[in-house]
Amino acid sequence: MSGPDGERPRVLVTGRGGQLGAALEASVDTWKPVDADVVFVGRDDMDLGDADSVRRTLESVAPRLVVNAAAYTAVDRAESDVDAAMAVNATAPGAIACWLAPRGGALVHVSTDYVFDGAASRPYREDDPTGPLGVYGHSKLAGEEAVRASGVPHWILRTSWVFSAGGANFLKTMMRLAASKDTITVVADQQGAPTDARRLVAFIAAMLRPASGDASARGAPTTAAALETLARTRGTYHATAAGATTWHAYAQHVVAGLHARRPEGPWTLEASAIQPTPTAGYPTPARRPLYSLLDHDRFVRTFDIVPPPWQADVDACLDELLGSIAH
Numbered sequence: 262m263s264g265p266d267g268e269r270p271r272v273l274v275t276g277r278g279g280q281l282g283a284a285l286e287a288s289v290d291t292w293k294p295v296d297a298d299v300v301f302v303g304r305d306d307m308d309l310g311d312a313d314s315v316r317r318t319l320e321s322v323a324p325r326l327v328v329n330a331a332a333y334t335a336v337d338r339a340e341s342d343v344d345a346a347m348a349v350n351a352t353a354p355g356a357i358a359c360w361l362a363p364r365g366g367a368l369v370h371v372s373t374d375y376v377f378d379g380a381a382s383r384p385y386r387e388d389d390p391t392g393p394l395g396v397y398g399h400s401k402l403a404g405e406e407a408v409r410a411s412g413v414p415h416w417i418l419r420t421s422w423v424f425s426a427g428g429a430n431f432l433k434t435m436m437r438l439a440a441s442k443d444t445i446t447v448v449a450d451q452q453g454a455p456t457d458a459r460r461l462v463a464f465i466a467a468m469l470r471p472a473s474g475d476a477s478a479r480g481a482p483t484t485a486a487a488l489e490t491l492a493r494t495r496g497t498y499h500a501t502a503a504g505a506t507t508w509h510a511y512a513q514h515v516v517a518g519l520h521a522r523r524p525e526g527p528w529t530l531e532a533s534a535i536q537p538t539p540t541a542g543y544p545t546p547a548r549r550p551l552y553s554l555l556d557h558d559r560f561v562r563t564f565d566i567v568p569p570p571w572q573a574d575v576d577a578c579l580d581e582l583l584g585s586i587a588h
């Protein structure tokens with residue numbers, strides 16, 4: 262657990278070390294309420310699969326605001342580990358929300374495009390019917406419902422295809438394969454929007470920022486102002502990058518980007534050697550939605566934040582990753 266003691270209001274961030282948790286910690290000064298201390302917890306400090314651990318941590322940190330960046334994210338493993346996925350993704354968020362509600366707190370909770378069944382032909386809106394295809398999606402949907410039922414002021418931010426320079430994710434896997442394979446096969450009939458964990462942090466920072474007032478009042482909010490903003494704008498929002506791609510086109514974009522940035526790099530794989538396959542040709546324990554684009558209209562209208570195209574953040578991530586590799 263990290264974070265100073267004192268009587269200042271506290272913000273608790275779960276999922277320390279995960280993609281989003283690490284991004285929140287790396288740029289804490291961009292989003293945290295000015296008067297708050299932020300306590301980041303990992304599994305050793307607060308095990309979301311253990312109700313006692315959750316309650317003990319809440320009692321000892323006594324947060325006014327919780328950002329729940331932890332989740333059971335192993336989509337395929339969840340199919341055979343149902344109890345653990347439900348405990349972490351549904352029971353724990355509900356318990357956090359129920360702890361905060363009577364104490365005047367608020368919750369920022371993160372959810373997923375996998376709450377939908379993927380049968381749509383236009384981007385999903387927040388109030389479209391859900392229909393998860395697997396245990397992970399079911400557990401995340403149950404978490405959303407538990408948060409809503411608690412009555413706590415909350416944002417549920419549904420995001421998709423998260424990547425980060427530091428995390429384990431598809432982009433990093435493609436980078437590794439680009440230097441070790443000369444051909445690969447990638448699913449070409451699932452559509453979504455890759456979203457940088459840093460972009461999510463930027464969204465949260467902008468959402469928390471006061472929307473009006475003179476320029477000097479537009480920096481980070483106080484905790485009271487953040488709680489007021491959350492109460493006023495409470496609800497579910499679709500917070501992904503803009504645009505659409507498939508895993509196959511995403512892989513090609515990444516590999517082409519590696520060659521363009523470092524022509525003399527260790528690349529054995531050309532973008533043109535990435536073969537498309539239908540989902541049916543790549544069986545996995547969990548079914549995934551074929552189409553999981555999320556509509557941003559409510560998000561844009563409420564917060565005046567326009568998500569950038571996914572390529573911008575993928576390209577920035579490639580710049581960062583290649584910048585960190587010695588020539």
Ligand SMILES: NC(=O)c1ccc[n+]([C@@H]2O[C@H](COP(=O)([O-])OP(=O)(O)OC[C@H]3O[C@@H](n4cnc5c(N)ncnc54)[C@H](OP(=O)(O)O)[C@@H]3O)[C@@H](O)[C@H]2O)c1
Pocket residue numbers: 276277278279280281282303304305307308309310311329330331332333334349371372373374401420421422423424428429458
């Ligand atoms: N990754 C995606 O593609 C994606 C897509 C859509 C939505 N989301 C959502 O976005 C949010 C952030 O995801 P992410 O990509 O940052 O996930 P991530 O990189 O997999 O990180 C998940 C974090 O949760 C922690 N965690 C798992 N089980 C725990 C437990 N029992 N107790 C305490 N901590 C536990 C993990 O700790 P350990 O390292 O100890 O396991 C890790 O720090 C999640 O709500 C996720 O559902 C993710």
